Amino acid sequence: MICGLNCASQSVTFSQVLIGVSPVEGFDKIKQSYGRKLKDAHRSGDEATAPLLEKAYDKLMYSQLMNRKMGVTFGSFKVSKDIRYADKQPIVPWGPRYSKSSRNDMLINLAISAVFSAWIVIKRTVEYKPLQFTSFVFVYRIFEKLKSFEAPSSPTYNEEGEENGRGLRMGKRLLRSLSLVFGSILVALAYTGILNFIEYMGSSIPITLYNNQELIVTASSALMLYVMASYYR
Known part of the structure; x- marks a missing residue:
């Protein structure tokens, strides 16, 4: 029994080293690291490493499931919520899910929001062009973030040499x-909409609020998109 436990522990440790994660890493980090190494292996034509990575990934996922069942934690390590509550569906399955981005990505998102907010503050009225550009940029940013969370898999190709299912996955992400x-x-x-409703009801609207609708809508949208791209997926 002792040998079995030691062997299992060593096997999990080897899997962590192979994928390049530490024992305190959560599910998302393991999945990202595994996907990156698997793509590198396929790109370099290393057919021997790919099966080892897949086995190591499965072993780490199984280990987290076992930890979840036993309620085991080690130091600062906690079983990922994605694993702990894998059998519980969110109240709104299609709604945003919390997923904090890296510090570098958050700074990029902040810079994007700041640039377009500064544009509308300086110009005041530009027919919502800053809002349009902000939306396009953040669609791309969130699209790439969602891509990093896709479950890695070995690609299969059809007779034309195209990867099966790639178009469908891209369509869902988009x-x-x-x-x-x-x-x-x-x-x-x-x-x-609220201002228009107030006006429709015959009430007066402060001229400052009325004349700065584009500024307020664009700046608040930029802030919300920063939060969405940085903390959700």
């Missing part, structure tokens, strides 16, 4: 990216 971005913008546009 649709979700568009939904998250334009959903955020619609929340910001509610401000304009």
Whole structure:
């Protein structure tokens, strides 16, 4: 029994070394590292390493599942919530899911929001062009973020040499990216809707709020898109 436990522990440790993660890494980091190394192996034609990576990945996932069942933690290590609650569906399956980006990605997102916010602050009225460009950029940013969370798999090709299922996966990522971005913008546009409703009801609107609708909507959209791209997927 002792030998079995030691062998299992050594096997998990070897899997962590092979994939390039530490014992404190969560599910998302393991999946990203595995996907990156698997792509490198396929790109370099290293057919011997790919099966080893797949076995190591399966072993680490199985290890986390066992830890979840036993409630085991080691130091600062905690079983990923994606594993711990894998059998529980979110209340809104298609809604945003918390997933904090790396510090570098967050700074890039912040810079994008700041640039387009500065544009509208300086120009004041530019027919919502900063908002349009902001939405396009963040669709791409979220699209790439979703790509990094796709479950890695060995590609299969059809007779024309095209990868099977690639178009469908890209379509799903694009649709979700568009939904998250334009959903955020619609929340910001509610401000304009409220003002129009107040005006329709015959009430007066402060001239400052009325004349700065584009500024407020664009700046708030940029802020919401920064939060969405940096903390959700």
